[in-house]
Amino acid sequence: MNxxxxxxxxxxxxAFFWFAYSATYIGRLNYSACMPAIMAELHLSKAFAxxxxxxxxxxxxxxxxxxxxxxxxxxxxYMIGAGLFGAGTANLFMGFNTFVPLMxxxxxxxxxxxxxxxxxxxxxxxxxxxxxxxxxxGVGIASTIPAGTIASYLSSALILRLAGWRAVFLFSGGFLIxxxxxxxxxxxxxxxxxAAACAQSEADRNARREQAAAAGRKETLRSALKLFVGSxxxxxxxxxxxxxxLKDGVTLWVPAFLKEYFGVSPAFASVLSVALPVASVxxxxxxxxxxxxxxxxxxxxxxxxxxxxxxxxxxxxxxxVKNIYAAVLMIAAxxxxxxxxxxxxxxxxxxxxxxxxxxxxxxxxxxxxxxxASSVSSVTIGxxxxxxxxxxxxxxxxxxxxAGLLICVxxxxxxxxxxxxxxxxxxxxxxxxx
Numbered sequence: 426m427n428x429x430x431x432x433x434x435x436x437x438x439x440a441f442f443w444f445a446y447s448a449t450y451i452g453r454l455n456y457s458a459c460m461p462a463i464m465a466e467l468h469l470s471k472a473f474a475x476x477x478x479x480x481x482x483x484x485x486x487x488x489x490x491x492x493x494x495x496x497x498x499x500x501x502x503y504m505i506g507a508g509l510f511g512a513g514t515a516n517l518f519m520g521f522n523t524f525v526p527l528m529x530x531x532x533x534x535x536x537x538x539x540x541x542x543x544x545x546x547x548x549x550x551x552x553x554x555x556x557x558x559x560x561x562x563g564v565g566i567a568s569t570i571p572a573g574t575i576a577s578y579l580s581s582a583l584i585l586r587l588a589g590w591r592a593v594f595l596f597s598g599g600f601l602i603x604x605x606x607x608x609x610x611x612x613x614x615x616x617x618x619x620a621a622a623c624a625q626s627e628a629d630r631n632a633r634r635e636q637a638a639a640a641g642r643k644e645t646l647r648s649a650l651k652l653f654v655g656s657x658x659x660x661x662x663x664x665x666x667x668x669x670x671l672k673d674g675v676t677l678w679v680p681a682f683l684k685e686y687f688g689v690s691p692a693f694a695s696v697l698s699v700a701l702p703v704a705s706v707x708x709x710x711x712x713x714x715x716x717x718x719x720x721x722x723x724x725x726x727x728x729x730x731x732x733x734x735x736x737x738x739x740x741x742x743x744x745x746v747k748n749i750y751a752a753v754l755m756i757a758a759x760x761x762x763x764x765x766x767x768x769x770x771x772x773x774x775x776x777x778x779x780x781x782x783x784x785x786x787x788x789x790x791x792x793x794x795x796x797x798a799s800s801v802s803s804v805t806i807g808x809x810x811x812x813x814x815x816x817x818x819x820x821x822x823x824x825x826x827x828a829g830l831l832i833c834v835x836x837x838x839x840x841x842x843x844x845x846x847x848x849x850x851x852x853x854x855x856x857x858x859x
Contacts, residue, residue, distance in 0.1 A: 434618035435554050439562055441611040442549065443569055445505055446542055448604040450573025451580065452516045452597040453481070453539050456532065457677045458581035458698070459590040461684050461691035466590070467525060471681075475807035478677050480529040481536035482800030486793045488540025493789010497782060501545035501553075502612040502619070506605050508541025513601030520594030543792055547775050548785035552626040553619055559776060560713075567709035567768040571702035574676075578699045585691070656843045657724070658774075658787065660836025662794045664727060665770050667829030669795035671734055671822060672763040674802030676701065678810070679756060686815050687749040697753050704757035705764040712765030713773075723769040723844075724837035728830050730769075733762035735826035742819050759826070766829075771795070777847045 456463075456478060464474050496504060515535035522531060550562050577597075584593045612619070679701065683694040708730075716726040737758040745752035775788040810818045 434615060435558055437611075438549075438553060438615055438618065439558075439565065441608060441615075442546055442562075442566060443572075445509060445604065445608050446546055446566065446569040447573040447576065448509060448601060449512060449539050449542055450570070450577045452512045452577075452601045453535065454574055454577040454676075455516070455581045455593050455597050456481070456519075458578050458680060459585060459593050460677075461681055461694065462585060462590045465691075469525070471807040471811050472804065475677075475804035477529050477532050478803040479800045480533040481539075482673065482796050482803055484533040484536035485540045486796035486800055488537040489544060489789045489796060490793035491789070492541050493544040493786045493793070496544040496548055496785030496789060499545075501549040502608075504541050504545040506608045506612070508538050509601050509605035509608060511535075511538030511541070513598045513603075513605065514538075516594045516598030516601060518598075520591045520598060540792075540796075543771070544785040544789040547772060547788040551776050551779040551784045553622040560773075563768070563772040563776065564709050564713050567764065567772060568706055570764060570767070571706040571708075574702035574705075575699055578696070578702070582696050582699075656847055657836050657840035658791075660724065660832055660839065661770055661774060661791055664724075664731075664766075664829055664832045664836065665791050665795045666798040667731070667825050667832065668727075668763055668766050668770065669798035670802040670825050671759060671829075672767055673796065673799035674806055675756070675822060676760065677799075677803050678806050681807075682810070682815055683749060683752070685810075686746065687752075689749065697749070700753045701757050701760040705760040708761040708764030708766075709768040711761065712768050716769065716773075722837050722841050723774055724833045724840045727766045727769050728833035728837065730762040730766035731826050731830035731833060734759040735823055735830065737762070738819055738823045738826060742816060742823070746816065746819075759822075767795075774844075777844050781847065 460474055460478070463469060464471070492504065512535050515531055515538060518531045519528070519535070522528060546566065550559055550566065554562055580596065581593050584596055679698050680691065680694040683689055683697055684691055689697070712726050712730060715729060716723060720726045720729075737755045741752060741755035745755040770791055771788060775784045775791070778784050778787045806818060809821065
């Protein structure tokens with residue numbers, strides 16, 4: 426395959442990556458957009474409504490961990506297609522279901538299926554795309570989050586207004602099943618390019634191993650515990666916990682917050698919530714730009730993102746609660762920063778582990794930590810808002826952002842010392858420094 430043809434195939438392949446992951450948001454954020462309407466029609470409490478969201482996030486977290494491990498063993502083309510189809514099926518069941526206690530079960534299944542995409546996708550970027558395109562792909566794939574969020578909120582708001590919340594889930598389910606068919610067709614058409622890319626990736630890995638052996642170095646870090654503690658992943662795990670609360674836990678409750686605090690309709694609250702992903706699309710570019718130009722350390726960049734979030738929520742308490750548009754602006758600023766941090770931790774840090782053959786595993790582990798925090802926060806935010814009010818809830822977000830800032834500052838030195846070793850797939854001769 427010549428270079429021009431290979432570049433064209435790589436571009437088409439990334440387009441399928443982008444489409445597949447954007448599509449998942451159609452079938453996962455629709456519950457957040459519909460939650461006020463569902464609560465009103467079915468007379469659900471905040472605790473139960475939050476528990477449905479918690480179930481999704483909990484199973485998404487477990488799914489990330491399991492599928493991260495599986496994702497380094499099974500081809501991404503199979504896992505991603507199955508995830509899209511399963512998520513679509515869950516949405517169809519949600520739309521047809523009339524038995525309220527079954528709602529959390531259906532949405533838990535959706536959570537696991539939705540978790541079958543991100544880790545294999547990062548592995549595919551690291552192994553199927555040439556090295557010089559991976560950074561651009563890492564930034565580009567982060568834009569699927571705001572793009573998918575925008576599509577989900579807009580389609581949900583429109584269908585919610587015209588046909589009700591059940592129609593939202595039926596539309597989402599049909600779209601995801603169609604997306605799985607598009608993905609399968611695309612992978613079939615690119616099978617020769619993918620096979621060649623996999624062969625090249627394996628050849629590169631073997632060459633690295635031979636170089637390491639010739640230099641008298643071990644080809645991998647000696648244990649999972651050493652990889653976790655020594656590399657700085659322990660700090661990343663705690664940092665991504667706080668990111669999960671502020672990125673997903675808060676996002677889940679934004680429509681409800683706007684409706685209750687400012688007295689707007691559910692549909693209008695959903696429309697205003699679109700401002701969050703519109704603004705956050707710049708988050709990945711902001712964090713990557715700062716990291717390249719000033720910091721050259723994913724942890725330092727993430728600390729700055731937490732600082733922006735803390736300041737934004739502080740201003741929300743002082744100014745935003747007086748005006749709905751100012752409130753949306755402050756929350757959008759935090760959302761932008763949190764997507765930037767998410768890009769550092771869930772895209773660029775895992776790419777360093779390519780030569781160890783653990784890109785999907787690391788991605789899945791960190792994403793599991795993120796969504797474990799999201800699953801807990803989605804229900805605790807509802808309880809805190811019901812008992813202490815929204816001002817107290819927002820103050821808790823400020824504290825969480827400050828805690829995340831401290832974690833990232835604490836981990837930046839360790840990560841700077843070891844990321845080069847990890848990217849080469851070797852262990853330093855002096856194990857005490859790793």
